[in-house]
Amino acid sequence: MSIILETTGLTMRFGGLAAVTDFSASIPKGSITGLIGPNGAGKTTCFNMITGFYRPTQGQVFFQGQELTGKSPHCVCRAGIARTFQNIRLFGHETALENVLIGAFVRQKTGWIQSVLMTPASRREENQLRDQAMELLDVVGLANIAQEKAKSLPYGAQRRLEIARALATQPSFLLLDEPAAGMNPQESLELMDFIRTIRTRFDLTILLIEHDMKVVMGVCEHMWVLDYGLTIAEGCPEAIQSNPKVIEAYLGEEYVRHA
Amino acid sequence: MKNTTWLNLLLILCLGLFLWWADGTLDGYKIRVLNLIAINIILALSLNLIYGFTGMFSLGHAGFMAIGAYVCSILIMTPAQKETQFILQEAYFWVQNSHAPFIVAVVLGGLTAALFGVLIGIPLLRLGDDYLGIATLGFAEIIRIVANNIPRVTNGALGFKGIPDHANLWWTYGWCVLTLFLIVRILNSNTGNVFKAIRDDETAAKAMGINIFKMKLLSFSFGAFCAGVGGALLASLVNTIDPKMFIFIQTFNILMIVVTGGLGSVTGSILAGIGITVMLEWLRFVENPITIGSWTMAGIPGMRMVVFSLLLILVILFRREGIMGMREITWAGIARFMKRGKA
Numbered sequence: 001m002s003i004i005l006e007t008t009g010l011t012m013r014f015g016g017l018a019a020v021t022d023f024s025a026s027i028p029k030g031s032i033t034g035l036i037g038p039n040g041a042g043k044t045t046c047f048n049m050i051t052g053f054y055r056p057t058q059g060q061v062f063f064q065g066q067e068l069t070g071k072s073p074h075c076v077c078r079a080g081i082a083r084t085f086q087n088i089r090l091f092g093h094e095t096a097l098e099n100v101l102i103g104a105f106v107r108q109k110t111g112w113i114q115s116v117l118m119t120p121a122s123r124r125e126e127n128q129l130r131d132q133a134m135e136l137l138d139v140v141g142l143a144n145i146a147q148e149k150a151k152s153l154p155y156g157a158q159r160r161l162e163i164a165r166a167l168a169t170q171p172s173f174l175l176l177d178e179p180a181a182g183m184n185p186q187e188s189l190e191l192m193d194f195i196r197t198i199r200t201r202f203d204l205t206i207l208l209i210e211h212d213m214k215v216v217m218g219v220c221e222h223m224w225v226l227d228y229g230l231t232i233a234e235g236c237p238e239a240i241q242s243n244p245k246v247i248e249a250y251l252g253e254e255y256v257r258h259a
Numbered sequence: 260m261k262n263t264t265w266l267n268l269l270l271i272l273c274l275g276l277f278l279w280w281a282d283g284t285l286d287g288y289k290i291r292v293l294n295l296i297a298i299n300i301i302l303a304l305s306l307n308l309i310y311g312f313t314g315m316f317s318l319g320h321a322g323f324m325a326i327g328a329y330v331c332s333i334l335i336m337t338p339a340q341k342e343t344q345f346i347l348q349e350a351y352f353w354v355q356n357s358h359a360p361f362i363v364a365v366v367l368g369g370l371t372a373a374l375f376g377v378l379i380g381i382p383l384l385r386l387g388d389d390y391l392g393i394a395t396l397g398f399a400e401i402i403r404i405v406a407n408n409i410p411r412v413t414n415g416a417l418g419f420k421g422i423p424d425h426a427n428l429w430w431t432y433g434w435c436v437l438t439l440f441l442i443v444r445i446l447n448s449n450t451g452n453v454f455k456a457i458r459d460d461e462t463a464a465k466a467m468g469i470n471i472f473k474m475k476l477l478s479f480s481f482g483a484f485c486a487g488v489g490g491a492l493l494a495s496l497v498n499t500i501d502p503k504m505f506i507f508i509q510t511f512n513i514l515m516i517v518v519t520g521g522l523g524s525v526t527g528s529i530l531a532g533i534g535i536t537v538m539l540e541w542l543r544f545v546e547n548p549i550t551i552g553s554w555t556m557a558g559i560p561g562m563r564m565v566v567f568s569l570l571l572i573l574v575i576l577f578r579r580e581g582i583m584g585m586r587e588i589t590w591a592g593i594a595r596f597m598k599r600g601k602a
Contacts, residue, residue: 074469074470102453105452
């Protein structure tokens with residue numbers, strides 16, 4: 001399998017604090033990969049470095065053979081990497097449909113001048129975008145509340161809308177930051193199915209941060225474990241589950257000694 | 260064509276008939292107020308685009324208006340007129356001899372303001388919220404002070420007098436409808452959605468592949484263009500301009516209309532534009548000596564601004580989102596309302 005995303009020695013220091021040290025990962029195309037670790041391990045910092053929100057102190061990011069290190073977030077998205085946020089960040093005053101349309105803007109060809117002049121090309125494209133957006137809302141099961149304001153949607157729907165909005169940017173690589181946060185076991189199960197479905201349907205590679213071990217172990221094919229910014233383990237779910245270093249990071253040294 | 264297009268055309272026709280009637284029957288003072296309403300709506304819409312829809316707190320409107328007003332005045336005054344005006348220092352050759360028809364002058368006034376919008380937007384739009392407000396306020400002051408100190412272009416503190424009064428009801432309302440059309444078209448397109456996205460959550464907008472800086476600059480310079488047009492029309496309407504006319508109060512008045520109408524509501528800006536312009540004139544009576552029974556209060560100039568400031572405080576206290584909030588009056592909305600009335 002070919003590698004779609006590769007990071008080499010990514011390091012992020014905030015003053016004296018090394019949030020992430022020497023994070024090197026290569027992610028095969030079409031895979032679902034997990035990034036786990038205790039709170040404050042530097043997982044979201046990794047996401048922020050990959051998506052251009054932070055400029056890494058050291059190291060590089062390669063995406064489809066092209067270097068992305070230090071590119072601004074909108075360039076990263078244009079290159080085909082989309083993300084969601086740990087604390088949902090929707091456009092609250094806009095409807096669900098508008099939120100998805102905003103995601104599609106990055107691929108829109110006709111600009112504002114054509115919209116003002118109401119050229120046929122611009123009308124056609126805006127109608128087409130609207131249809132595509134409705135289709136995406138249908139995929140995430142929100143088509144019936146397309147005209148509701150995003151901030152008035154229930155929590156689970158907001159999570160799904162955020163994914164639909166990310167998909168609207170037509171990514172080939174999707175980063176999900178704690179997609180199962182706040183979900184009950186049943187919803188988490190549905191989420192696992194959903195993640196697999198969108199992977200196949202949109203031909204995606206997915207990297208996700210998650211604390212819900214059932215979800216991570218159930219859906220990921222490979223994973224990296226961070227602790228205090230250091231990569232302490234890497235491998236398939238089974239190997240990670242029995243790795244003493246991982247158990248120590250999560251449960252403490254004592255637990256390992258008694259086990 | 261869709262039904263709403265017909266209804267909009269019908270509304271414009273009604274406005275046309277009203278203007279035709281007003282032009283023939285109303286006295287000069289009332290027509291002046293009507294003209295001011297149109298100009299204030301243009302200015303309020305442009306500030307609402309910048310602040311209400313894109314979320315950039317800008318206090319530089321007076322600066323853009325000044326630029327539009329000066330460019331337009333210089334262009335519509337004849338060379339002979341200008342010769343009599345520049346008594347402090349002789350005007351530059353290009354100032355002295357440039358002349359253009361009114362419509363070209365207004366467009367150029369707007370374009371020059373937009374150009375300044377781009378120039379100051381490039382360094383300033385990286386600032387957030389309050390800092391942007393302070394910086395744009397500084398810009399407006401700089402424009403005013405520069406206008407005071409380049410007498411060979413602006414005639415310094417004396418300003419211009421006897422600017423040809425081309426601005427009649429047809430021009431002001433024509434521009435008002437055009438501005439409204441342009442802004443509504445942009446806001447209803449996906450570009451408008453993106454503006455609102457930047458207002459709601461800049462970080463998320465960045466992650467959606469939106470070039471925040473480029474879109475902010477577009478909104479800001481488009482707003483500046485409309486402000487320039489408003490300033491140009493105002494110059495031709497009041498016939499006389501000088502740097503003192505473009506002090507902060509000018510921006511404040513527009514801001515008051517936008518906030519009262521509702522940040523992020525086009526119809527709110529229109530309603531408040533009409534309401535506040537009329538009130539500002541009508542409230543002049545509080546500046547006259549008032550007699551209640553045997554007690555007489557001397558007239559206090561500026562009293563209506565006190566009343567207005569109180570009004571603004573009341574709006575902020577009791578209806579923070581303004582008359583309309585972020586809602587709009589739409590044909591569909593009216594239809595729904597009528598149906599509910601019948602049922």
